[in-house]
Amino acid sequence: MTSTQTAGSTDLARQVAMYRAQVALRAFETRAYDLFLENLVKGTSHLSLGQEAIAAGVAAAMAPDDWTFATYRGHAHTLARGVPMTPVLAELLGRRNGLMRGKGGSMHLTSVSHGVMGSYAVIGSHLPIACGAAWSAQYRGTDQVAVCFFGDGTTNIGAFHEALNFAAIWRLPVVFVCENNLWMEYTRTSEVTAVAHPAADRASAYGLEPILVDGNDADAVYEVARTAIARARAGEGPSLIEAETYRHGGHSRADPGTYRPDDEVEAWLARDPLPMYRARLAASGVGEDELAALEAEVADEVEEATREARAGEQPGEDLLLADVWADGGSAWRN
Amino acid sequence: MTSTQTAGSTDLARQVAMYRAQVALRAFETRAYDLFLENLVKGTSHLSLGQEAIAAGVAAAMAPDDWTFATYRGHAHTLARGVPMTPVLAELLGRRNGLMRGKGGSMHLTSVSHGVMGSYAVIGSHLPIACGAAWSAQYRGTDQVAVCFFGDGTTNIGAFHEALNFAAIWRLPVVFVCENNLWMEYTRTSEVTAVAHPAADRASAYGLEPILVDGNDADAVYEVARTAIARARAGEGPSLIEAETYRHGGHSRADPGTYRPDDEVEAWLARDPLPMYRARLAASGVGEDELAALEAEVADEVEEATREARAGEQPGEDLLLADVWADGGSAWRN
Amino acid sequence: MAQLTFREAIARGIAQEMRRDPAVVMLGEDVAAAGGVFKGTVGLLDEFGPQRVRDTPISEQAILGAAMGAAMTGLRPIAEIMFSDFFAVCWDIVVNEIAKSRYMTDGQVSFPLVIRSGNGGGLRFGAQHSQSVENWAMMIPGLKVVVPSSARDVIGLMAAAVRDPDPVVFLEAKALYPTKMDVPDGEIVDALGTARVLRSGDDATVLALGSMVPRTLAAAERLAGEGISVTVIDVRSLIPLDTATILREVARTGRLFTVEENPRVLGWGAEIAAVVTEEIFYDLDGPIVRITTPHIPLPAADALEDLAIPSVERIATTIAKALSD
Amino acid sequence: MAQLTFREAIARGIAQEMRRDPAVVMLGEDVAAAGGVFKGTVGLLDEFGPQRVRDTPISEQAILGAAMGAAMTGLRPIAEIMFSDFFAVCWDIVVNEIAKSRYMTDGQVSFPLVIRSGNGGGLRFGAQHSQSVENWAMMIPGLKVVVPSSARDVIGLMAAAVRDPDPVVFLEAKALYPTKMDVPDGEIVDALGTARVLRSGDDATVLALGSMVPRTLAAAERLAGEGISVTVIDVRSLIPLDTATILREVARTGRLFTVEENPRVLGWGAEIAAVVTEEIFYDLDGPIVRITTPHIPLPAADALEDLAIPSVERIATTIAKALSD
Ligand SMILES: Cc1ncc(C[n+]2csc(CCOP(=O)(O)OP(=O)(O)O)c2C)c(N)n1
Ligand SMILES: Cc1ncc(C[n+]2csc(CCOP(=O)(O)OP(=O)(O)O)c2C)c(N)n1
Numbered sequence A, B: 001m002t003s004t005q006t007a008g009s010t011d012l013a014r015q016v017a018m019y020r021a022q023v024a025l026r027a028f029e030t031r032a033y034d035l036f037l038e039n040l041v042k043g044t045s046h047l048s049l050g051q052e053a054i055a056a057g058v059a060a061a062m063a064p065d066d067w068t069f070a071t072y073r074g075h076a077h078t079l080a081r082g083v084p085m086t087p088v089l090a091e092l093l094g095r096r097n098g099l100m101r102g103k104g105g106s107m108h109l110t111s112v113s114h115g116v117m118g119s120y121a122v123i124g125s126h127l128p129i130a131c132g133a134a135w136s137a138q139y140r141g142t143d144q145v146a147v148c149f150f151g152d153g154t155t156n157i158g159a160f161h162e163a164l165n166f167a168a169i170w171r172l173p174v175v176f177v178c179e180n181n182l183w184m185e186y187t188r189t190s191e192v193t194a195v196a197h198p199a200a201d202r203a204s205a206y207g208l209e210p211i212l213v214d215g216n217d218a219d220a221v222y223e224v225a226r227t228a229i230a231r232a233r234a235g236e237g238p239s240l241i242e243a244e245t246y247r248h249g250g251h252s253r254a255d256p257g258t259y260r261p262d263d264e265v266e267a268w269l270a271r272d273p274l275p276m277y278r279a280r281l282a283a284s285g286v287g288e289d290e291l292a293a294l295e296a297e298v299a300d301e302v303e304e305a306t307r308e309a310r311a312g313e314q315p316g317e318d319l320l321l322a323d324v325w326a327d328g329g330s331a332w333r334n
Numbered sequence C, D: 001m002a003q004l005t006f007r008e009a010i011a012r013g014i015a016q017e018m019r020r021d022p023a024v025v026m027l028g029e030d031v032a033a034a035g036g037v038f039k040g041t042v043g044l045l046d047e048f049g050p051q052r053v054r055d056t057p058i059s060e061q062a063i064l065g066a067a068m069g070a071a072m073t074g075l076r077p078i079a080e081i082m083f084s085d086f087f088a089v090c091w092d093i094v095v096n097e098i099a100k101s102r103y104m105t106d107g108q109v110s111f112p113l114v115i116r117s118g119n120g121g122g123l124r125f126g127a128q129h130s131q132s133v134e135n136w137a138m139m140i141p142g143l144k145v146v147v148p149s150s151a152r153d154v155i156g157l158m159a160a161a162v163r164d165p166d167p168v169v170f171l172e173a174k175a176l177y178p179t180k181m182d183v184p185d186g187e188i189v190d191a192l193g194t195a196r197v198l199r200s201g202d203d204a205t206v207l208a209l210g211s212m213v214p215r216t217l218a219a220a221e222r223l224a225g226e227g228i229s230v231t232v233i234d235v236r237s238l239i240p241l242d243t244a245t246i247l248r249e250v251a252r253t254g255r256l257f258t259v260e261e262n263p264r265v266l267g268w269g270a271e272i273a274a275v276v277t278e279e280i281f282y283d284l285d286g287p288i289v290r291i292t293t294p295h296i297p298l299p300a301a302d303a304l305e306d307l308a309i310p311s312v313e314r315i316a317t318t319i320a321k322a323l324s325d
């Protein structure tokens, strides 16, 4: 699938915004990695380096009150919905000014006010949950759409199957986006998957069309997402998108990713979504000064977020026993 | 698919045996129902009335040391492997001479010495378990095959998906047999399933061929089972068979099945596997006397089993705490 | 006043809440057209229509995931897991997702939902359809756990559960479905976290839950005939747990017995025994005795199942013996 | 004698058993080529080959179903569930299938299998990757549950688990993976169901498990400096439970403390408290005190996680205070 932009100025403005989003995601993840090396990110973290075009492209196709359901690899999807960098970075550092004041951590980023309905760290579980949000929109007659991101390896767990069938039969306004980065943690997904395209080759099992897209091309991703979201909003039911991409680094913070063949890594680095997209914008007439200014702006944003996150206080006793229940507490007895 | 018998005498002998098996399953289930009406079957029970051709056809294609994995609707699959009627009936009655001396009940019939590796009552769970047996055969280099029966509604649960993918990638010698009787408990499966053929339309999601067979024709079932089992034995991996059939009665003992449209029930009763198969044998030259004799034999068998089961003692205290552990006991502490 | 069975009370309780609040919706296997396999939801589809009462595929993770996603976006779903044994196929959604998400999002989301399920033995259904899982649910931080023992409580506690802003696991003892009682007309709304003293005595306090409540009352009656007077408390709500009532009565009587259908090890009584032993140790006059199903899977045969689950006889003799030791 | 980390001990324990018995096979996510995400299975693929050490898809039900089916047909599988939180996605296979099938088939089948899993907190992984589930497993009839606290015990208990004819849930405290100790060369085979008295004292008995063992020993050391002498028992095996050792020591010291990483309600200590209170009530000199993680999901931030899980400080002060009351 290719980008089919008519080069109107709104389109170009959107493309510039998508480029900015990708630059921001790249810069944020790079900084998160640096802070991990400084031992400031205490727990685990899973970066989207190399996969930025998907988060940016899909987010650009969403309305402000649509919902995102993300995974442990969810920094990018959270930021792409407009959540500021500081609370996200502070959450990675376990600080009180974090998005969940340190209670969730890198794997559970949530910002309901931005439609980010949570990041889920048990493989597959959030696909049924996204169905529930979509059901709620359908029942209440809002035109909200739930968008649910997950990886290639996730297509082999039971919850994937249940959610896809469920969404299909209830014609739910949910868009499933499988980011196929070829790898699970350290195992190649094709070695443990019965079909070549783990999501697209299974769409027919749920009565859905197969949708394969170049996940390193934000425009292409935007187009398929826009179509899928429009279908969902029109009551035409769910879609399952498989976006082909690659993670530039290891699976999680501690993983150097050495199990991957050099030539594979090189081939994909050569298809890095950022320089490709930058070149496309330049070719479309966006000036180098505009691009450089935007990149500098993002760099400043990251610096500021870093300063603020580092300055964040440690969370304390007052938070520990708070918010198990809706009354704000955790008492299980009288 | 149609019967493609060459009318050799061994084939005919096998067909007569398959007819006998179907007659026995029918007679057994009918008796189980009568005893339920007498309030002698205490728990629940799920009959295979109408679905006998599948159990009979598949069992005829299995070698003695192949394995059967059945469901709560498993009387037929258990008997078809040669387990005598008395212990099965006695188990339904909760007697000490039952197959598991009353500890399992109707839904958990197991006879390891006949290759019946259990009947499982949580939907879908036995599909992965059958994979494990197949893996064991593969690893140890025996040529055993695991055959796993389940219903149409079972194709929508997560374990189905995990097991099919797992069997496919490890090329396990397992044959999955979906008995599509159109209904779950009281809900029509097509109302909650995204594809028309719940198993066959999903085979491609696991890189498998779709296999649809008339489940009311024991010969047709035998043929597809034979092929699938031969493939499994030859190391060519799993198969997924969808056998179309209908249950004549309700889902379980208490259910009159009134939610089903009369014309649907009538159409399927008109396709009752037993009279059809009987007519086919008669047309192939099997004499009425032979058929009648066999039917009478089965009737006697059922009477005897009924007598013996009714005469069975109640199980007692000695069994209650036995056999949680392999040491025969249930002590969880010293 | 109307005579209602326990199973009829479920539909009445749900209907009461669905009439009040259009955000209350229901889903599960065979709950709509068939009115539930235990006939607990008869009439709801007719009254509330197919948008609010929905049949699902056999996809327990999807059922509870849908309930969760709906609850966090404005609905108040009631989901059915047909037999509580099947919580095991969707336990992740219950314990890792529904129970934890409020805490880990720093309170950004709430889960006002109810998960109903047929629980426990007595129907000769065998090990995979008979288990009592109240202790499974009790030990998970973030879940409320309610177990009614009568038709009236079904209605009142269902209303309380539906109105509660937190996830409630609502366990219906299958053995009680056919039991009947007179239930007042009109709205009934109870409170979670309240145990009920059903009978007052001086020699011991006996705690019971769900299906064990009527048996314990019968045992208490029998003990009264032998000159032993016991307090019987229907615990009703494991989380929140009404320790105030329990500790008060145990302190007053000096002895504690629990009557539990769940298998012995880490049954709900273990927690209460531990709380009592920590907090009012010096008020205890003797050992705490738990009367439970043995630590085994439940057998199918009627003769065996009856031996396994605490009977009136076993309850009465165990208490009498312990008090005379 | 060699210095071994806890994580190295896992591979050594498994290798010891795989060398001995070709029926021992291993499967799980990333266990083969990558040597496990916690590096617990490094070298096994090289030594035993891809037929015996197998990577799987992310399909926990398939992993454990495969282990079960293989165990009932002659193999002795060791399956890995990467984080014990993920038991929730395959709990049915564990509790309804593996745990019950021997009983419900009247002993026709056996399940000689081991399910290893990284358990508990301390790594700042947040609520869905940090939970201690020893109590989940303990309460299921038909499961054995082992929790080693040292590299040496990892080897010996792994051997015992693999050789055991019944299903064993083998929980490896993630916080202990980097800990080191000297381990004797040669075969090590331990016994399930045996607690170990690590330190003997007179004022109280303190039970600990897994990651809480080193902390409890440190607390005991500190208490000794304050003139308080306690027995410390490493429980090691929740099922079978070595109540003989536990009851003997509690009776001798008159006081019992448990130190538990699992959330408070129905933690493993509740069962032991209940057993003690039922069986040796008159030997108790005071309340039983459970020192546990609060009844909450585990928070991610280091500052919060450290507040949640019992620390040496909290263990010591709680014991000192309770004994002085
Ligand atoms: C049920 C479950 N099993 C295993 C894991 C451990 N795990 C975390 S990420 C991961 C790999 C996921 O691969 P994929 O779906 O391709 O997503 P990616 O990480 O590549 O984005 C695994 C196995 C988990 N979180 N949940
Ligand atoms: C996990 C789970 N959910 C629900 C049930 C209840 N249940 C038992 S049989 C059944 C219907 C199964 O339908 P199908 O797979 O078509 O098999 P059939 O009964 O028609 O043979 C259901 C829902 C169950 N046993 N396990």
Ligand SMILES: [Mg+2]
Pocket: A151, A152, A153, A179, A180, A181, A182, A183, A184
């Ligand atoms: Mg991936």
Ligand SMILES: [Mg+2]
Pocket: B151, B152, B153, B179, B180, B181, B182, B183, B184
């Ligand atoms: Mg069916």
